[in-house]
Amino acid sequence: MRSSPPSVLPHQIKQSIPHQLPMQSLSPSLSLHTHLRLPESGQFPANPTTIPAKCIRKWKSQVISAVAAPPAPKKTTAHSMPPEKAEVFKSLEGWAKQSVLPLLKPVDQCWQPQDFLPDPALSKGSFMEEVAALRARTAELPDDYFVVLVGDMITEEALPTYQTMINTLDGVRDETGASSSPWAVWTRAWTAEENRHGDLLNKYLYLSGRVDMQMVERTVQYLIGSGMDPGTENNPYLGFVYTSFQERATFISHGNTARMAKERGDHLLARICGSIAADEKRHENAYAKIVEKLLQVDPTDAILAIEDMMRKKITMPAHLMHDGRDPRLFDHFSAVAQRLGVYTANDYADIVEFLVGRWKLDKLEGLNGSARRAQDYVCGLAPRIRKLQERAEERVRQAEPRRVRFSWINNKEITL
Ligand SMILES: [Fe+2]
Numbered sequence: 001m002r003s004s005p006p007s008v009l010p011h012q013i014k015q016s017i018p019h020q021l022p023m024q025s026l027s028p029s030l031s032l033h034t035h036l037r038l039p040e041s042g043q044f045p046a047n048p049t050t051i052p053a054k055c056i057r058k059w060k061s062q063v064i065s066a067v068a069a070p071p072a073p074k075k076t077t078a079h080s081m082p083p084e085k086a087e088v089f090k091s092l093e094g095w096a097k098q099s100v101l102p103l104l105k106p107v108d109q110c111w112q113p114q115d116f117l118p119d120p121a122l123s124k125g126s127f128m129e130e131v132a133a134l135r136a137r138t139a140e141l142p143d144d145y146f147v148v149l150v151g152d153m154i155t156e157e158a159l160p161t162y163q164t165m166i167n168t169l170d171g172v173r174d175e176t177g178a179s180s181s182p183w184a185v186w187t188r189a190w191t192a193e194e195n196r197h198g199d200l201l202n203k204y205l206y207l208s209g210r211v212d213m214q215m216v217e218r219t220v221q222y223l224i225g226s227g228m229d230p231g232t233e234n235n236p237y238l239g240f241v242y243t244s245f246q247e248r249a250t251f252i253s254h255g256n257t258a259r260m261a262k263e264r265g266d267h268l269l270a271r272i273c274g275s276i277a278a279d280e281k282r283h284e285n286a287y288a289k290i291v292e293k294l295l296q297v298d299p300t301d302a303i304l305a306i307e308d309m310m311r312k313k314i315t316m317p318a319h320l321m322h323d324g325r326d327p328r329l330f331d332h333f334s335a336v337a338q339r340l341g342v343y344t345a346n347d348y349a350d351i352v353e354f355l356v357g358r359w360k361l362d363k364l365e366g367l368n369g370s371a372r373r374a375q376d377y378v379c380g381l382a383p384r385i386r387k388l389q390e391r392a393e394e395r396v397r398q399a400e401p402r403r404v405r406f407s408w409i410n411n412k413e414i415t416l
């Protein structure tokens, strides 16, 4: 699906006709593009350079919303950390054991999905009563909320991809599958904690009866098969900047779905999303701590890594999402998340700002020329994103709202 027309077209247009159709790419997860509406056929011409100017003008006038778009294909760089730098991570093993591993929770102190779900050990009548109560609560939630919750659940369910991604990183990967290196211990236990998220959301959504589980499951299978391309180049400096950002993004997103469930009266779902958000926060803290340590022991390469990831823009882990029907499913899901305020371009800017403050990047000293320039770029980034976001929002306000069908909710139409 990475080669599907919608994945490449905005980029191709950007390159081929920039003077006619300026595209603004803001954020990653929500790279705010001024979007084109697909022709009714859903297919773009094979060669975008042949698109008549008239069509371009027409599409431009149909700008629909500030929504997420798959990122432009990245240049593929592999193993960008010099091999000798693996020593940095070797030398930090004692520190990681003392300072990172304690951020994991012992299994017997962790919540489990079953804590929130109807208990199958109950009598048949009591079990059915619990299921009926769950369905009565979720009946009060709107369809667009389910689109976002399903998208979040599918993102969580693609966990094999994320463990694989972390194990691409030189110097910290799990070399055997059961390595005793604290980096590997962390990654396995982190995965085990994360595994509860998709599991719980999946079961809750299944019992709600509000979604087409077959289409949801198909999307999960497509997504795991597609993988992801975060641009981390097997480089743990880049990898841990990416995970710091992503864990905070999921903390924000699950926190917002919790708040909305509470507002609509599903207090149990609010507790579910809140408990997941709390895990994400703990994970964010661990990854941000690792980057903080790298900034202490190797400030130049650490700030250059932060700059690199920010320039590339942080890609949402589920950016290659597909259901076999909607060729722009990820864009559409992200547009709904943006409209509901579950995860927005402003959140992206907030995360950048938060991490700059958390890592005290403006206070870094003793940097060389390129590292100082990286520092300036990163420290000034959030206001620039906000400015672009304001312009994108203005365009959205002026545009006609658009409705799209989601297979996940039985092909019901949702406003983007
Ligand atoms: Fe998660």
Ligand SMILES: [Fe+2]
Pocket (backbone or CB within 6 Å): 194, 246, 247, 250, 280, 283
């Ligand atoms: Fe997470």
